[in-house]
Amino acid sequence: MAGPDFESEIKQLTATMHTIEQVLDVPKMEREIADLGEQVAAPDLWDDQANATRVTGRLSGLQGQVDRFHELQQRIDDLSVLAELAAEEADAETLAEAEAELVRVKKAVEGLEVRTLLSGEYDEREAIVSIRAGAGGVDAADFAETLMRMYTRWAERNKYPVEVYDVSYAEEAGIKSAEFAIHAPYAYGTLSVDAGTHRLVRISPFDNQGRRQTSFAAVEVVPQLEQTDEIEVDENDLRVDVFRSGGPGGQSVNTTDSAVRLTHLPTGIVVSCQNEKSQLQNKAAAMIVLKAKLLAKKKAEEAALKKDLKGDVAASWGDQMRNYVLNPYQIVKDLRTGYEVGNPQAVFDGDIDGFLEAGIRWRRGADFADD
The missing domain is CATH 3.30.70.1660 (Alpha-Beta Plaits)
Incomplete structure (x- = not known):
């Protein structure tokens, strides 16, 4: 795959990630993580075991979702650097590695994009x-x-x-x-x-x-x-x-x-x-x-x-x-x-x-x- 194709693909992936960030409202998720983190730090958290289980479970789930989003963003950034390096050095091995990673990243982004289709009344629930x-x-x-x-x-x-x-x-x-x-x-x-x-x-x-x-x-x-x-x-x-x-x-x-x-x-x-x-x-x-x-x-x-x-x-x-x-x-x-x-x-x-x-x-x- 030639350089310009990589550039186009990465721009599309970046645009899709921006849409996903807006639909999922990642900043709101991060604010809730901060609030739940304060609740988890409270010394009396486990006085109410049912609530403690709910709070820790929600925190873990949200943190996993946000981490997944940011890790995918980082993979796209790393892919861009890898593609540039392959083009500059005309390195066939690096180019093949970049192409393989592009396929994997596209699949991961598609998977995350599916989350934006979950808009039912209870879809966001546990x-x-x-x-x-x-x-x-x-x-x-x-x-x-x-x-x-x-x-x-x-x-x-x-x-x-x-x-x-x-x-x-x-x-x-x-x-x-x-x-x-x-x-x-x-x-x-x-x-x-x-x-x-x-x-x-x-x-x-x-x-x-x-x-x-x-x-x-x-x-x-x-x-x-x-x-x-x-x-x-x-x-x-x-x-x-x-x-x-x-x-x-x-x-x-x-x-x-x-x-x-x-x-x-x-x-x-x-x-x-x-x-x-x-x-x-x-x-x-x-x-x-x-x-x-x-x-x-x-x-x-x-x-x-x-x-x-x-x-x-x-x-x-x-x-x-x-x-x-x-x-x-x-x-x-x-x-x-x-x-x-x-x-x-x-x-x-x-x-x-x-x-x-x-x-x-x-x-x-x-x-x-x-x-």
């Missing part, structure tokens, strides 16, 4: 993710656990804090269900495109005859509540059950009945939490999740947008949104966007940004089509 094993027996339970690992690995890659509220382990392997929060700005808007039914096809490791098995798991994503959200829960509408926290294989991991299950009788919504040490803390955490789900239900009913908020989570044949095929060939394909990759293991290890970005663009296009 996310509560629920995963439930569907049809497929023990394979489905194993698949559900694999999906949980996939999303937590994705969060780790992006340095987003994860707070696990509840995991219900299956008897033989895997999990029946799980509930966890990802504390990061725009986590809901980003992950909500993954809500729906996921389908796995593979040779079952649990079948002694080595037969191919199809199994399903449902992913639900709801936005984290904020103090301005008005969701009141009448204690008379709740059934509260307490039980001992459980681990893999049905083992008890707690000698007291500290885990809490809340059932909202009018809607039938059930939420459990066993992550905290005390019954009181678990009830408070479960109430956060319950209110978030009630908010999603309320807004979905008001706007008739249930699929947008929660996705289709029947977890059975005919309604899947993504296929993970390990046999007779290997591919992961999103059935809505057509985006696919041929390395399922990388996907299961948290490399899902391509699917999320394609989903966000697809949803944005669908929204325009509906208008």
Whole structure:
């Protein structure tokens, strides 16, 4: 690639970054980081553990977003210098290095640009993710656990804090269900495109005859509540059950009945939490999740947008949104966007940004089509 092409490409990247900075309002994010930093430094921060978790999670998520923006700006500046050096010295090796970096930077900028498409009412919120094993027996339970690992690995890659509220382990392997929060700005808007039914096809490791098995798991994503959200829960509408926290294989991991299950009788919504040490803390955490789900239900009913908020989570044949095929060939394909990759293991290890970005663009296009 000749020098003038580099100059044009870098100017375009710089212009795009300027637009991203305005849309995301990076200076506002930096002001909030400073304010949260003061709150974190307060000696009484952990007197209120729920608030402390919220504050530290928000700070970590915001700092990660701002760092990502500035690091990308620096890469563009460094690329400009590298391209100039290659042109001045007519160095083929340096030129090849600059070309490779240009491709990587363009991809990174495109990924960051997708964030500007997240303009829904709750898109900027943190996310509560629920995963439930569907049809497929023990394979489905194993698949559900694999999906949980996939999303937590994705969060780790992006340095987003994860707070696990509840995991219900299956008897033989895997999990029946799980509930966890990802504390990061725009986590809901980003992950909500993954809500729906996921389908796995593979040779079952649990079948002694080595037969191919199809199994399903449902992913639900709801936005984290904020103090301005008005969701009141009448204690008379709740059934509260307490039980001992459980681990893999049905083992008890707690000698007291500290885990809490809340059932909202009018809607039938059930939420459990066993992550905290005390019954009181678990009830408070479960109430956060319950209110978030009630908010999603309320807004979905008001706007008739249930699929947008929660996705289709029947977890059975005919309604899947993504296929993970390990046999007779290997591919992961999103059935809505057509985006696919041929390395399922990388996907299961948290490399899902391509699917999320394609989903966000697809949803944005669908929204325009509906208008």
